[in-house]
Amino acid sequence: DAGITQSPRHKVTETGTPVTLRCHQTENHRYMYWYRQDPGHGLRLIHYSYGVKDTDKGEVSDGYSVSRSKTEDFLLTLESATSSQTSVYFCAARQSGNEKLFFGSGTQLSVL
Amino acid sequence: DQQVKQNSPSLSVQEGRISILNCDYTNSMFDYFLWYKKYPAEGPTFLISISSIKDKNEDGRFTVFLNKSAKHLSLHIVPSQPGDSAVYFCAASLTGTASKLTFGTGTRLQVTL
Numbered sequence: 232d233a234g235i236t237q238s239p240r241h242k243v244t245e246t247g248t249p250v251t252l253r254c255h256q257t258e259n260h261r262y263m264y265w266y267r268q269d270p271g272h273g274l275r276l277i278h279y280s281y282g283v284k285d286t287d288k289g290e291v292s293d294g295y296s297v298s299r300s301k302t303e304d305f306l307l308t309l310e311s312a313t314s315s316q317t318s319v320y321f322c323a324a325r326q327s328g329n330e331k332l333f334f335g336s337g338t339q340l341s342v343l
Numbered sequence: 344d345q346q347v348k349q350n351s352p353s354l355s356v357q358e359g360r361i362s363i364l365n366c367d368y369t370n371s372m373f374d375y376f377l378w379y380k381k382y383p384a385e386g387p388t389f390l391i392s393i394s395s396i397k398d399k400n401e402d403g404r405f406t407v408f409l410n411k412s413a414k415h416l417s418l419h420i421v422p423s424q425p426g427d428s429a430v431y432f433c434a435a436s437l438t439g440t441a442s443k444l445t446f447g448t449g450t451r452l453q454v455t456l
Contacts, residue, residue: 330442335386
């Protein structure tokens with residue numbers, strides 16, 4: 232158990248609505264990441280955080296924002312969901328000096 | 344531009360035989376490589392890794408080989424077992440303060456009886 236919990240596990244929403252996905256970790260990992268998984272694309276980095284209030288963009292950050300107000304929580308927000316954001320979203324975390332990422336179980340998001 | 348590529352979307356191997364999964368990368372600055380295994384409806388789990396200063400790393404039935412000159416790594420599973428059936432992702436990293444993993448597109452391995 233990597234101590235990473237994602238919520239919700241499944242969500243269906245409508246185009247244009249805001250959506251927030253939550254990632255909670257209990258291992259005091261410094262670094263946290265949001266990836267999306269799509270067929271033919273593997274896992275692509277959306278945003279990541281290297282500390283409280285310190286975040287940066289990944290390769291597919293358009294349409295997403297993140298916040299990290301506490302070490303244990305990393306939120307991913309879709310300000311106005313689009314059908315292209317239908318995907319499986321994974322949160323991951325790691326310790327300093329260790330390249331190994333630990334992943335949550337994922338959130339299946341469907342935007343209709 | 345896909346910096347990490349897994350050109351075989353799927354692979355089928357008989358139980359007991361060797362499974363070889365391949366991965367190519369384009370960025371010669373990558374210095375750490377990892378393999379992850381993913382079952383349906385679960386998050387990826389770490390399998391094995393290798394630093395660029397090595398060319399081989401073993402862990403039980405799993406061995407990762409790195410050929411830096413060819414920018415190629417491979418994962419060997421011997422012997423393959425039905426429980427190994429999953430999607431395998433290779434990933435590469437530029438180690439550093441805020442390093443990030445770049446993942447390949449994955450190879451679905453099916454181990455048949």
